Amino acid sequence: MRTVNVAAAHAQHANTFTQGAFGELPVKPSLFGYARPESVEDALSLLAQGDGATRVLAGGQSLVPLLNLRMAQVNALIDVNSLSELSFITREDGMLRVGALTRHRHLEVSETARLAQPLLSRAAAEIGHLAIRNRGTIGGSLVHADPAAEWPLVAVTLDAQLILRSAKNSRTFAARDFFLGPLTTAIGPDEMLCEIRFPMLAGRTLWGFQELCRRPGDFAIAAVACQIALDEDGLCARAALGVGGAHSTPLLISEVDKVLKGSQGEDAAIREAAEQAAAAVDPSSDLHGSAQYRRRLVNVLAARALKQAWSKR
């Protein structure tokens, strides 16, 4: 019987070779074992056997580039694309429930999602290109946790709950506590993200989404998502504004709720909220922009997102 350990032995040998003779980057993956379970239970039991170098393969749009360039070391892949029970978008009990294997494209075109939480459809449409959206999954994006990705930002802004399962256990994790750093989450090595639950607020809600990148499909240089819940008088009862791409993780700007409570989208309130957002982030500099530029960008995008939200009132 073949086990993960045999694949690991191959991998140890093959993974020691990371660069070619002339220093070029490799573009083919090193050896790994592959399994394609037919049930979530099988997937979880395979994951439980893993040795920390076992990874779940969902859409592959983030993981496979890392494997091709040998920037990630994997001994075994568990291909979860047969787990159709993890692909769904349903509305129940005041929640929008989304299976982790749901493709970005499915979320982009889903009427259920659009009616329940239009911010989701808008964010999904921003992700990469069509080919990437046809395969990439919301679960994969969340666990990959790129600080500039759309789903982590939306999950944090909308206070999503993540259902993590292992062979022995199931736990519900708040998205707002899930992201620990770039490409780092609180998921355990034997856990798989199975479902994401977005709370649906009673009463009128407004939303905004602003992302800046140089070309369509690029990761955000910075992005802002916001949701405003209105009370019966049409005033802001609760506001959530999140920033992506300008911090080590997506960041909920808690000051914005205080600033906007009771407001009606006045310029002064929006301006102050945007300033709070820019002050809260700790951006890094890279070839796409300096920290200072990103901070300025957060200010501009936060104001635009809030104006966008209120323009829907």
Add this chain to the structure above:
Amino acid sequence: MPGHTRQAVDHFSDRRTIRLRVNSQEVERTVEVRKLLADFLREDLGLTATRLGCEHGVCGACALLFNGDSVRSCLLFAVQADGAEILTVEGLVQDGHMHPLQQAFWDNHALQCGFCTSGFLMTGYDLLQKNPHPTEEEVRHGLSGNLCRCTGYANIIKAVLAAAAAGTQSVKSR
């Protein structure tokens, strides 16, 4: 033992036998699990129209249809195509005639070296099957995941718009 084929789905293996349809033809092969779908098509099946440009999902040269949707074949393993339906550029030719999209590329001089062309054709194909009457902006946006070093894109966009105007028919499975 290396090379031993396993079919049991709940065990890890390093080689697998896959059965799939490529351009309406049934195919069965045994492959290393780490072999990319693009390399499988090129090396194992001799279908070299699918190109590899970057091998990390940014250039679009490897685009093809996987179960009816455009995908990056450099980001799929051949073993993931077990049971799948693949359409490549070789499958666009019908009865010896170019597909209307290919004809539009020809008529509008939308290729020079031709390296990116396969990827643009398959991406354009998916774009038009999902949105048969796109605006120029939608074509620009829809093709923005494909890179071309030669043409400056203008004629590629013209070609896709021309194909849309001509009412491109999808290639139906034979």
